[in-house]
Amino acid sequence: MKPSLVWFRDDLRVQDHPALLAAVADGAAVGLFVLDEASPGVRPLGAASRWWLHHGLEDLGRSLAELGIPLLLRRGPAATVLPEVLDALGAGAVYWNRRYGGPEREVDAAVERRATADGIHAETFAASLLHEPWTVRTGQGGPYRVFTPFWKAASARPVRSAWGLPDAGRGAVLSLPECPDGEGLEAWGLLPPRPDWAGGLGEAWEPGVAAGEQLLEDFASGPLHHYDEDRDRPDLDGTSRLSPYLRWGHLSPFQVRDRLLAAGGGAGASVFATQVGWREFCWHQLHEHPHLATTNLRREFDAFPWSWPQDGAEEAALTEAWRRGRTGIELVDAGQRELWATGWMHNRVRMVSASFLVKNLGIHWRVGEEWFWDTLVDADAALNAANWQWVAGCGADAAPFFRIFNPNTQAKKFDPERRYISRWVPEAGTPAYPEPVVDLGASRRRALEDLASLRAEQRPPAVS
Ligand SMILES: Cc1cc2nc3c(=O)[nH]c(=O)nc-3n(C[C@H](O)[C@H](O)[C@H](O)COP(=O)(O)OP(=O)(O)OC[C@H]3O[C@@H](n4cnc5c(N)ncnc54)[C@H](O)[C@@H]3O)c2cc1C
CATH class of the missing domain: 1.25.40.80 (Serine Threonine Protein Phosphatase 5, Tetratricopeptide repeat)
Structure with missing residues (x-):
């Protein structure tokens, strides 16, 4: 019997997994995960994501082993790796759950074309x-x-209900030693080198x-x-x-x-x-919009005078103060420190901190998007980019640009007893805490003036 390959991507689970169910129904399933940092346009994972992926793959490997299904690990461009593995296995079918990013869809289409040309059944499913x-x-x-x-x-x-687990043992026709060699997870170096900065992530989260x-x-x-x-x-x-x-x-x-x-x-x-x-x-x-992480959805914002850290020493210092939670604005600093320590930030604080970077500091939203991409354990190609564009005012159904959060008012409303701020910024209110890097009122007025001049140049069309 020819084995069927299940290609795991952003679906590191064995329950409610249509591709896995299909492979097991064929009789002999083998799992594969490809660390693809080489296909054109595929965005390399951020550091916190790599940490999560390492542990997530360990978890997936254990769950598959309980079902008698091996998990192969391979690194390289997926359109090259998949045909090699399918050939080495002598596989009769390959299954995967669909993904929706532009470059990823191109890779998947290439794999599907090649498999079909090689006489291998390729089938994809909706799952995420x-x-x-x-x-x-x-x-x-x-x-x-x-x-x-x-x-x-x-x-x-x-909407369908979730599906369950495949039957234990049904996929176990191949024993692990019969599989082609996979690569070792340790060799991928997904975990931080020494010093291990991910201790806080491990305290906050259990991936799996x-x-x-x-x-x-x-x-x-x-x-x-x-x-x-x-x-x-x-x-x-x-x-x-x-x-x-x-x-x-x-x-x-x-x-x-x-x-x-x-x-x-x-x-x-x-x-x-x-x-x-x-x-x-x-x-x-x-x-x-496959370029959501790099291109303003409302193209009139291309003319907006956002700054970049590389514009000068002041812009670089402001960006670094924001990244490290040293802006002198308590709620922003609390959020940025929570992010750095745990790889996660509360949604309200994400909005406030993003608004502060983009509107009060006048730094381009892409700078924030990239920092979040690197530091969030939930860094998500769609959610991160869409939310940054939403906060910046250039995205779909975006917050109007003139709605600029006042971080201090937000703190009073949503952290009334200052418990969140005290936890992450214990020195707040003492001489050890820095003065604000900008005046909130003046920077707000400047942002509004910039928007007014943008509007004068080109009136944004109403979004339907
Ligand atoms: C600037 C910015 C960047 C963000 N980047 C990401 C990101 O990279 N990855 C990510 O998962 N979320 C992102 N979010 C959305 C949101 O902040 C997080 O999903 C949420 O804080 C996660 O916490 P939770 O699971 O407790 O959310 P809950 O409040 O419990 O919500 C449940 C689920 O709904 C979804 N969700 C919640 N809020 C949003 C939202 N605003 N947009 C889209 N989906 C949402 C998430 O999948 C979340 O897990 C971002 C928000 C902002 C403002």
């Missing part, structure tokens, strides 16, 4: 979004540019399926019911912290949705479902 990008369209057949009608249309569509499922369970049986009230409070455990588990596919959105439905509805569940809807909306944007 509730609604694939081409399934939610406006009456004119185009993509939605505004979230509310998008989510209304998406929510009217049927079991921890994700436990978080989902804990959240759905408690905080979910107050999510509508608590989700903006960084001082409370009011959100799910599921983002890295969704990013790496330890959990599928179908599993999350099933658990929400089982929790019985209510305002908390409804607001939470909407946030998961934003995840879908971001991915639909990336599918439509």
